Amino acid sequence: MIVLSGREASIFACLCDTVVAPEPPLPAVADTDSVAAFDRYLAASPRLNRLGLRALVHVAELAPRALGEKSRLRRLDHDQRGRALRAAEGSRARPLVDALEFIVRLSYFGDDAVMRRLGYDAETRRP
Amino acid sequence: MTTLHADACVIGSGAGGGPVARELAEGGMSVVVLEEGRRFATEELNARPRDMMPLLYRDAGQTVTEGNVPIVLPLGKAVGGTTVVNSGTCFRTPDRVLERWVAEHGLEQLAPDRMRPHFEHVERETGVAKVPPELAGKNAEVVKRGADALGWSGDYLERNARGCVGSGVCAFGCPTGAKQHAGQVWIDAAERAGARTVTGARARKIETRGGRARAVHAKLEGGGSLEVRADLTVVACGAIHTPLLLRRNRLGGESGQLGRNLAIHPCTAVRAVFDEDVGMADGVPQSYFVDEFASEGIMFEGAAGPPDYLAATLPFSREQLRELMLRFGQLSQFGVMVHDSSRGEVTELAGRPRIRYRLSDQDLARVRSGVEKLTELYWAAGARTVLQPVAGVPPLHDGDRGPLAAGRPLRARDFTLLAFHPLGTARADRDPGRGVVDEHLGLHGIEGLYVSDASVIPSALGVNPQITIMALAHRLGRHLLDEAS
Numbered sequence: 001m002i003v004l005s006g007r008e009a010s011i012f013a014c015l016c017d018t019v020v021a022p023e024p025p026l027p028a029v030a031d032t033d034s035v036a037a038f039d040r041y042l043a044a045s046p047r048l049n050r051l052g053l054r055a056l057v058h059v060a061e062l063a064p065r066a067l068g069e070k071s072r073l074r075r076l077d078h079d080q081r082g083r084a085l086r087a088a089e090g091s092r093a094r095p096l097v098d099a100l101e102f103i104v105r106l107s108y109f110g111d112d113a114v115m116r117r118l119g120y121d122a123e124t125r126r127p
Numbered sequence: 128m129t130t131l132h133a134d135a136c137v138i139g140s141g142a143g144g145g146p147v148a149r150e151l152a153e154g155g156m157s158v159v160v161l162e163e164g165r166r167f168a169t170e171e172l173n174a175r176p177r178d179m180m181p182l183l184y185r186d187a188g189q190t191v192t193e194g195n196v197p198i199v200l201p202l203g204k205a206v207g208g209t210t211v212v213n214s215g216t217c218f219r220t221p222d223r224v225l226e227r228w229v230a231e232h233g234l235e236q237l238a239p240d241r242m243r244p245h246f247e248h249v250e251r252e253t254g255v256a257k258v259p260p261e262l263a264g265k266n267a268e269v270v271k272r273g274a275d276a277l278g279w280s281g282d283y284l285e286r287n288a289r290g291c292v293g294s295g296v297c298a299f300g301c302p303t304g305a306k307q308h309a310g311q312v313w314i315d316a317a318e319r320a321g322a323r324t325v326t327g328a329r330a331r332k333i334e335t336r337g338g339r340a341r342a343v344h345a346k347l348e349g350g351g352s353l354e355v356r357a358d359l360t361v362v363a364c365g366a367i368h369t370p371l372l373l374r375r376n377r378l379g380g381e382s383g384q385l386g387r388n389l390a391i392h393p394c395t396a397v398r399a400v401f402d403e404d405v406g407m408a409d410g411v412p413q414s415y416f417v418d419e420f421a422s423e424g425i426m427f428e429g430a431a432g433p434p435d436y437l438a439a440t441l442p443f444s445r446e447q448l449r450e451l452m453l454r455f456g457q458l459s460q461f462g463v464m465v466h467d468s469s470r471g472e473v474t475e476l477a478g479r480p481r482i483r484y485r486l487s488d489q490d491l492a493r494v495r496s497g498v499e500k501l502t503e504l505y506w507a508a509g510a511r512t513v514l515q516p517v518a519g520v521p522p523l524h525d526g527d528r529g530p531l532a533a534g535r536p537l538r539a540r541d542f543t544l545l546a547f548h549p550l551g552t553a554r555a556d557r558d559p560g561r562g563v564v565d566e567h568l569g570l571h572g573i574e575g576l577y578v579s580d581a582s583v584i585p586s587a588l589g590v591n592p593q594i595t596i597m598a599l600a601h602r603l604g605r606h607l608l609d610e611a612s
Contacts (some may be wrong), residue, residue, distance in 0.1 A: 016221050017229030021445040027454070037177055046479065080446055084597070094518075095197070102439050109452065110177025110435035118434045118455040120408050125174035125294040126302045 001035075002041040008054060009035045011061045012104075014074045017103040018081040025117050032111035038103060058099055063088060128250040128352045131323070132494050133159040135359040137605070138330045138372070141208020143580030143597040144363030145313025148248065150604025151211075151359075152320035159355045160314065161328040161345050163364075164204035168213070172300030179233060179299035185210050190367070191472065192546075193485040196539035199392055200482065200546050202367060206326060207310025207364065210593060212412035213547065214288040215274050216428065217255045219246045220598070232585045233557030236566045239385045245598035245605075251322070253287035253307040255599070261376035262293045262370050264410020264430040266459050269401060271415055271510030279419035284428070285412065287312075287593075293410040309597075325418055328353055333360060333376045333576065340576035346450050357605060363600070364547035366582040367482065370563075371475050377561045379553060384508070389471035389484060390587035391546035395494060396430045396440070396500040399510035405459045407431035413462075417504070421466075424490075424589060425497040427504070430462035433539050440543060442518070449602045451514075458468050459510070463497030466589030475551050482549075486539040488516075494542055499531050516543040548592050553582035568603050 001009055016029040029035075042050050055116060061073045064084035069076055076084065088097045112122065134156035144160060152158045153556050164185075173180065181187040185204035192198040200576075203209035205482045222391040225242060228234045235241075249255075263283055274281045304311070314324060327348030334342040340360040345353045370386040373379040397484060408431065417427040434455050451458070471484030486494075498515050505513045506526050513523045515531065518541045523529045529536070556562025557569035566581050570576040579600045581592055588595060 019444045019448070020398075021449060023449065028450065041181050041187055045189055046186045048479075049186070053320040057136060086505060098442070105441065105448070106180075106435050106439040108342050109438035111173060113177075115175075115434050118452060119406070120433050120455075122433070125296060125474040 001039045003050065003054070004039045009039070011074065012038050015057070015060055015100065016104050016108050018073065018085050019080065019101050020072070021109045027111070027113050027117070029108065030117070032055050032108060032114060034107040034111060037107040037110055041103060041107070046054050053103070056096060060100060060109070067091070128354055130354045130356060131159050133157040133355060133357045135159070136357040137163065137361045137363060138205045138343060139208060139363030139365065139580065140314050140324060141203070141363060141365065142210050142593045143365070144599050145207070145309035146318070146597050146600035147361050147363065147579050147604045148317040148322050148599060149313045149320065150324040151607060152317040154604070154608040156321035158317060160317065160324040160357065161330050161343065161356065162206050162324055162326050164206060165326045166206040167300065167311065169302065172302045174294060174296045174299070174302045174433070176296065176299045176433055176436060183300050188358065190480070190482070192391070192482045194338050194471070194483055194485040194488055195513060196542065196544055197460055198484060199545045200549060201393060202365065205310070206314055206324065207308040208298065210299055210308040211310065212298050213509050214591070215255070215288055216413050216591040217250065217285045217594045219285055220588060220591065220595040224586060224588055228290045228585055232555060234555055234566045234585070242598055242602070245601045246594060247603055248433035249346050249594060249597040254289040255285050255287050255534050256415040257592070258283045258411050262291060262411050263274050263414035263452060264293060264295070264407065264412070264431060265405045266407040266410065266461070267429055269405060269508045270417070270427070270429070270504065273504040274417045276503060276507040277595050279416035279417055279504070281419070284414055284416050285434070291362065291411065292536050295408045295410060295412055297412050298432065307575040311327065320370040324471055325353060329545060330364070330372060331375070333378060333561065335378070335573060342478040346597055360576070361577045361579050361603070363578070364578045366368065367473055367480050368554045369578055369580055369582040370473050370552040372433055373553065373563075374475065378398070378573060378576065382562055384471045384561065385563050386552050387452070387470070388551040388585070389473055389482070390467050390469070390550045391471065391484060392464050392545045392548040392587060392589075393467055393486060393490065393544050394461045394462050395498065395516045395542055395544050397462050397498055397505065397516065398458060398460045398514040399505040399508070399511055400454055400512040401457050401459060404456050406436070407459055408433045409480050420500060421589065422498070423496070424466035424493050425500070426466070426498070426589065427466045427501055428464055430460050459505070461501060463494065465493040465497065467587050486544070491537070491539050492505065492542070495531060495537060499528070502528060517541050544605070548581070548588070550581045550584040550592060552585060553578050553584045554585040556585060566601065567606050577603060577607070601606055
C-alpha cells in the first residue's frame with residue numbers, strides 16, 4: 001500500500017463488504033482489488049482530503065458503537081453492520097457517509113472481474 | 128533556474144491555450160507552453176474510470192463547491208486540459224448569447240457574423256461531426272424513443288471525434304485516440320510548428336514592468352524552476368485557476384470582478400430500468416440531446432458509461448445497490464443540465480481554490496423541473512423503474528410520477544448535483560470598470576497579458592462550452608498575429 005496502513009486497509013475492506021454486501025455472482029471483496037484502488041485514489045488526493053478520508057475510515061470503524069451497536073465495525077456480523085449502515089445513512093452525518101460510499105462503490109465496481117460479471121470488459125475497448 | 132526566451136508564453140494547454148499556441152507558432156512566433164499536468168499517450172488510457180480518475184483529473188476529481196448544496200466540479204489536468212476528459216460535445220455559442228454579450232458587455236467583436244469564421248475553423252480542425260445513429264448507443268435510442276413519443280425536440284449531438292468506435296469512456300480518456308482533444312489537435316500542431324511544451328510546470332509569478340507583462344516564473348514538478356521571458360503572455364488555466372493566478376500576482380483586480388460571476392451549468396442524472404437490454408456502456412456516452420425546454424434553461428444530454436462510473440453515484444447500498452447493478456445491462460442514464468442564473472465566486476484559501484456557489488431558487492426550480500420532465504420521458508420510452516436523484520425518493524414504478532410531481536417541497540441539498548462547465552471568473556467587458564479583460568481578451572490596464580479560457584466568457588451559455596472557448600482562442604491568436612505584423 002502507498003498510503004493506507006494495514007489497519008486502514010482492513011477497515012476499508014470491511015466497509016466495502018458492508019456497503020456492497022456482495023453475493024454470487026458478484027465476487028467477495030477479498031477477491032477484488034478494491035482496497036488497492038482506494039489506496040491509489042488516496043495517493044492522488046490533495047493532502048487535506050487524504051487526511052480527512054483516512055480519518056473517516058477510522059470513524060467508520062468506531063461509529064457503530066455510537067449508533068447503538070455493541071462493538072466496532074469489524075467485530076459486527078453481516079446483519080449488525082447493515083443495521084449500523086442504515087443508521088449512519090439516516091443520521092446528520094449523511095454527507096460524510098455519502099462521500100465514503102461513493103468511494104467504496106467506485107473502488108468495488110471498478111474491479112475488472114466485477115465489471116466483467118456485469119458485462120463490461122475494458123480490454124475490448126482498447127485497440 | 129532555467130531561463131527560456133520566446134515571443135509568447137501560454138500558460139495552459141487546454142481548449143483556451145491550445146488554439147492560441149498553434150496560431151502563434153504557425154504564424155512564425157516562438158512559443159513556450161507551460162502545462163501543470165503531463166502528457167498521456169493513448170495507450171495509457173485503459174477504459175477504466177476508476178483507474179483514470181486519479182490520473183486525468185485534478186485532485187482525483189475532488190473539486191467541490193461550497194454553498195447550499197455541494198456540487199462536484201471535475202477538472203482535467205493533462206496536456207489538453209479538461210478536453211481530455213470531456214464528453215466531446217460541440218455547440219457553437221447560441222446567437223442570442225453572443226448578441227447579449229454585444230448589448231450588455233460592449234463586445235461588438237464577438238457578434239455572430241464575426242465569430243462565425245472562428246467557429247468554422249475550430250470545427251474543421253477538430254473534426255466536428257454529428258454522431259451517426261449506429262454509434263449513438265441504445266441508451267440514446269431509448270431516450271429518443273421517449274422524446275419522439277412526446278413530440279419533444281432533440282437530435283444527435285455534434286462531437287469532435289475522428290474514427291470513433293463507440294468505446295463509451297470519453298470522460299476518462301479516449302482509448303482509441305478518436306476524440307480530438309486540445310492536446311492532439313492544437314498542441315501537437317503547435318509543436319510541429321516549433322512550439323515547446325513544458326509539462327509539470329506550475330506558473331506562480333507573472334512578472335510585469337512598466338505596465339507590461341515581461342516573464343512567467345514556474346515551479347517544476349520534481350524540483351527546480353523555470354523562467355520564460357516573453358513579450359506576450361496568455362493565461363489559459365481555466366475558470367477556477369486563472370483568477371487565482373492573476374490575483375496572486377495582483378493583476379486584473381481593478382474592476383472588482385476577478386473571481387466573480389462564476390456560472391457552472393449544474394447537472395444531475397435520472398436513471399431508468401428497462402425490460403430490454405440497453406447496454407449503456409456501448410456507443411458514444413453523450414450522443415443525443417433533447418432541447419425541447421432549452422428556452423426554460425433546461426437541456427437533456429446523454430450521461431452513460433461503464434459500471435463503476437454508474438455505481439459511484441447511485442444513492443444505494445447493500446441489497447438495493449447489488450440488485451440494481453446486476454441489472455446494469457438494462458439500465459439507462461441521462462443528464463439534466465441547467466442554464467444557471469446563479470453566480471459564484473472563486474477565491475483562495477491556504478493555497479487551494481475555494482469555490483462558493485449558491486444554487487438560486489430559480490435554478491433549483493429548473494433542476495426539479497428537468498428531473499420531472501426526464502421522468503416523464505422515460506415513462507414514455509417504456510421504462511419499468513425510474514430512479515430520481517433526490518434524497519428520500521424511492522424508485523418509482525410503472526408510470527408513477529412520484530413526490531416531485533405531487534409538489535413535495537425540496538431543498539437544493541436534496542439533489543445530487545455535478546457540474547462540468549465553470550465560466551466567467553475573468554469576464555470580458557469593454558468597460559474596465561465591469562470586466563477583467565477587454566474585447567480582445569487583453570487584461571485591462573496591462574500590456575502584453577491576455578486570458579484565453581472559459582473565465583473570459585461573460586455569461587452562462589446553456590450549452591457545452593468547448594467550441595466557444597476554442598473559437599475565442601483562435602480569434603485571439605489571429606488578433607495577436609495581426610498586432611505583431
